[in-house]
Every structure is written in C-alpha cells, then in structure tokens.
Amino acid sequence: MxxxxxxxxxxxxxxxxxxxxxxASGTVIAALGGGLYAIxxxxxxxxxxxxxxxxxxxxxxxxxxxxxxxxxxxTPGDPSRANFKLRVHGEVKSPYELDFAELMAMGPxxxxxxxxxxxxxxxxxxxxxxxxxxALAERAGLESTARHVIFEAAAGYTxxxxxxxxxxxxxMVAWDFGGQPLRRPHGAPVRAVVPDLYFWKSAKYLTGIxxxxxxxxxxxxxRGYNNHADPWKEERYA
Amino acid sequence: xxxxxxxxxxxxxxSKRRFKLRWRQWLRALHRDFGYIAVGLTFIYxxxxxxxxHIADWDPSFENFEREYVVxxxxxxxxxxxxAVLVQRHAGIAEAPIDVYRVTDDLxxxxxxxxxxxxxxxDGKVFEEGQEPRVFLRAANWLHLNRGKKAWTWFxxxxxxxxxxxxxxxxxxxxGRKGLLGRGxxxxxxxxxxxxxxxxxxxxx
Numbered sequence: 001m002x003x004x005x006x007x008x009x010x011x012x013x014x015x016x017x018x019x020x021x022x023x024a025s026g027t028v029i030a031a032l033g034g035g036l037y038a039i040x041x042x043x044x045x046x047x048x049x050x051x052x053x054x055x056x057x058x059x060x061x062x063x064x065x066x067x068x069x070x071x072x073x074x075t076p077g078d079p080s081r082a083n084f085k086l087r088v089h090g091e092v093k094s095p096y097e098l099d100f101a102e103l104m105a106m107g108p109x110x111x112x113x114x115x116x117x118x119x120x121x122x123x124x125x126x127x128x129x130x131x132x133x134x135a136l137a138e139r140a141g142l143e144s145t146a147r148h149v150i151f152e153a154a155a156g157y158t159x160x161x162x163x164x165x166x167x168x169x170x171x172m173v174a175w176d177f178g179g180q181p182l183r184r185p186h187g188a189p190v191r192a193v194v195p196d197l198y199f200w201k202s203a204k205y206l207t208g209i210x211x212x213x214x215x216x217x218x219x220x221x222x223r224g225y226n227n228h229a230d231p232w233k234e235e236r237y238a
Numbered sequence: 239x240x241x242x243x244x245x246x247x248x249x250x251x252x253s254k255r256r257f258k259l260r261w262r263q264w265l266r267a268l269h270r271d272f273g274y275i276a277v278g279l280t281f282i283y284x285x286x287x288x289x290x291x292h293i294a295d296w297d298p299s300f301e302n303f304e305r306e307y308v309v310x311x312x313x314x315x316x317x318x319x320x321x322a323v324l325v326q327r328h329a330g331i332a333e334a335p336i337d338v339y340r341v342t343d344d345l346x347x348x349x350x351x352x353x354x355x356x357x358x359x360x361d362g363k364v365f366e367e368g369q370e371p372r373v374f375l376r377a378a379n380w381l382h383l384n385r386g387k388k389a390w391t392w393f394x395x396x397x398x399x400x401x402x403x404x405x406x407x408x409x410x411x412x413x414g415r416k417g418l419l420g421r422g423x424x425x426x427x428x429x430x431x432x433x434x435x436x437x438x439x440x441x442x443x
Binding site: 070071072073075076079080081082083100104117119120121155180181183184185188 | 290293294295297298299300302304336337338339341342347349354356365367368369379380385
C-alpha cells in the first residue's frame with residue numbers, strides 16, 4: 001500500500017486521471033449551463049415568433065434579444081452639446097453646419113426601432129429622438145450625383161450607407177435615447193441611427209454627414225467587415 | 239579554397255558539426271533576444287485582445303456609470319452659471335465644468351471631463367452619466383486597434399514580423415524526439431488543425 005502510493009508513475013497517472021475527470025466535469029457543467037441559458041431566453045423566443053410589416057422576421061438570423069444597448073467601444077469625441085457642430089456637405093447644392101440648438105430647431109421626431117449589433121445582440125423598440133437624415137438632406141438639396149452617405153464621426157471614424165437606405169423615415173441623427181440624453185458610451189452628444197443595418201453603421205459621436213457619388217468604405221468596412229451590413233442576410237464580414 | 243589549403247576527410251565532419259552547433263546556437267540567441275523584446279508588446283496585444291474579444295459583454299476602455307438624484311430647488315432660471323454652482327454644491331462636485339449649456343428653457347447641461355449632468359431646472363432632477371477610463375486597457379486597446387496610426391503602424395508591423403520569426407525559429411530550437419521530428423510535429427499539426435477544423439465546422443467567411 002505504502003509502496004503503491006509512493007510510486008511516482010502511479011502518482012502521475014492518478015493526477016492525470018484526476019485532471020481529466022475534473023476537466024470533463026467542468027465541460028459538462030458549462031455545456032448544461034449554456035443549454036439552460038438558451039432554453040430560458042424568453043425575449044428572443046417571443047421576438048422570433050414576430051414578423052415585421054415588410055414580411056421579414058423581427059429578429060434577424062444569429063441574433064439574441066437583450067434588454068438594453070451595450071456600449072461597444074469606440075474613440076469618444078467631445079460629449080458637450082455646447083461645442084457640437086454637424087456639417088452637412090458633399091454632393092449637395094447648399095452645404096451647411098448646425099450647432100446643437102439649430103439641430104433641435106429643425107423639429108425633433110421620436111422613432112422606435114430595433115437595433116442589431118454584428119456581435120449578435122438585438123435590442124427591440126429602442127426609442128430615439130432626433131432629426132431624420134432625409135430632413136437634413138432636403139435642407140441641403142441633394143445633387144443628382146449623390147449615391148451614398150458617409151457618416152463622419154470623432155477620431156476619423158466613418159461609416160458608409162447607400163443613399164436610398166439613408167433616406168428612409170427611421171434613419172436619423174439622434175440626441176436622446178430612451179427619453180434620456182444620449183449617454184457618452186452611446187455616442188453623446190449626437191449619433192446616427194440606421195436601424196436596418198448592423199449597428200456599426202450608426203456612427204457615434206457624429207460630426208458630419210457627407211453625400212458622395214462613389215462609395216467609400218468606412219472604418220470597419222476597410223477592416224474586414226461587410227460593406228453593406230444587412231442583418232437579415234447576415235452580411236457581417238467581407 | 240582561397241588560401242590554397244585543402245580540407246582533409248577527417249576535418250569535414252568536425253566542421254559540419256561545428257556549423258550545426260553554431261546555427262542552432264545563433265537561432266537560440268536570436269530567439270531569446272527577440273523574445274525579450276516581444277514581451278512588452280505581447281502583453282499589450284494579448285490583454286487588449288482578451289478585452290476587446292468580449293466587447294459585447296463589457297466596455298473594454300471605460301467604466302461607465304449613471305445615476306439620478308434631485309437637488310434643492312429653486313434653481314435660478316436666468317443665470318446658468320449660478321444654477322451650475324448650486325447644482326455642483328448639492329451634488330458635491332468640486333471640479334470646474336468644461337461647459338455650462340442651456341439645452342432648452344428648462345434643461346441645463348453641465349459637462350465635466352469624465353461626466354455630464356443633465357439638470358431639469360424646474361424640479362431639480364439631475365441625470366448624471368459618465369465614464370472613467372481603464373488606464374492600462376484604454377491605452378492598450380488604442381495601440382492594438384492602431385487608432386493613432388502614424389509611426390505605430392511601423393512598430394506594429396515590426397512586432398508582427400518578430401512574432402513570425404519567433405514562431406519559425408521556435409520550430410528548429412530542439413533537435414531529436416522533442417523537436418520537429420517528434421513531439422514538435424504533433425503539436426505544430428494540432429495548432430494548424432484547430433483553425434482548419436473550426437473553419438470547416440462553422441464555414442469560411
């Protein structure tokens with residue numbers, strides 16, 4: 001007995017067996033936990049049963065519904081509304097610049113829309129207050145050459161959206177989220193909101209809207225992410 | 239030979255052996271020294287990689303906070319600076335604001351370096367939100383994502399080349415059964431198989 005327990009080969013063998021058993025137990029517990037989590041995801045289950053007015057499912061494939069926005073990083077800009085300026089320029093007849101008061105004076109609208117992040121989460125019925133990109137474009141007067149919109153943001157961030165998608169009624173620049181001023185992690189003071197594309201297109205810390213004739217892939221689009229970003233087609237990567 | 243001497247048969251294997259020893263010694267020395275150089279950047283890229291990989295679960299660069307409270311009223315509606323001083327006094331904030339901005343008749347905004355106070359003047363309600371940078375991770379993420387561009391692109395490229403050298407030189411460090419002809423081959427195969435199996439399982443991009 002004593003000799004057996006002191007046999008180094010046997011000790012190593014027992015230790016290895018012990019390790020494998022513990023690792024296997026850990027894996028089984030983690031898998032069961034993940035399974036239970038998936039089964040208990042009521043929000044996603046209920047939303048997946050719904051259909052949008054355009055006939056598409058409410059929740060795009062590969063998405064899980066959560067209750068609120070996640071910050072998702074990015075290089076912050078100046079969060080002060082006092083210093084805010086939005087430049088509307090490019091292929092337009094009358095480029096202009098607005099401060100925060102002038103932007104608000106354009107007549108805010110409140111829109112509820114779903115948000116879909118490329119990392120796999122979706123938030124339903126996010127409430128945004130702001131001005132539509134369509135209203136901003138009408139004020140500038142689009143040239144017939146304009147085909148794409150480039151959202152310009154702090155630290156050189158850009159995101160490109162096709163013009164006809166950017167001029168939808170629910171695409172906007174927003175300063176309130178959920179009835180509260182937009183928080184810093186979510187792009188204060190003003191961000192873009194493009195509900196039907198993955199959320200990286202909704203540039204935070206917005207500084208400009210540029211209308212262009214030729215498409216210009218933006219920050220993430222030049223780093224391997226899809227140029228269009230339709231969540232229903234799972235256009236996540238290039 | 240340039241010096242006119244001829245190599246004897248007995249000398250050849252010895253010089254071959256010396257060459258064999260010498261290149262492995264050189265490889266080991268280079269691997270060691272480049273490895274030392276790579277330590278700092280490896281920590282930066284690895285820790286930042288872990289942090290950013292889980293960006294859907296947390297903010298890797300900032301700790302975010304928000305709270306709501308009520309300060310004593312009345313607050314002056316005709317003097318923004320005076321209202322700001324009163325709000326700060328009630329909220330216990332000594333730091334001077336960067337901006338005091340009247341958003342609407344009833345809404346005053348106080349911007350500080352790491353927080354913003356949105357004050358409803360009529361009822362004294364304050365919505366405070368802000369973010370404190372995670373000092374190391376914010377800098378590491380900034381470097382890892384090459385947000386600054388400029389010369390860092392060169393350092394990042396150099397680091398990538400050093401990693402390729404470390405991986406390649408590591409293959410030939412050990413001779414024999416624990417080297418590339420034995421256990422090393424199995425482990426290298428495993429390392430190559432993991433991404434291939436993953437890609438074949440989930441589908442390529």
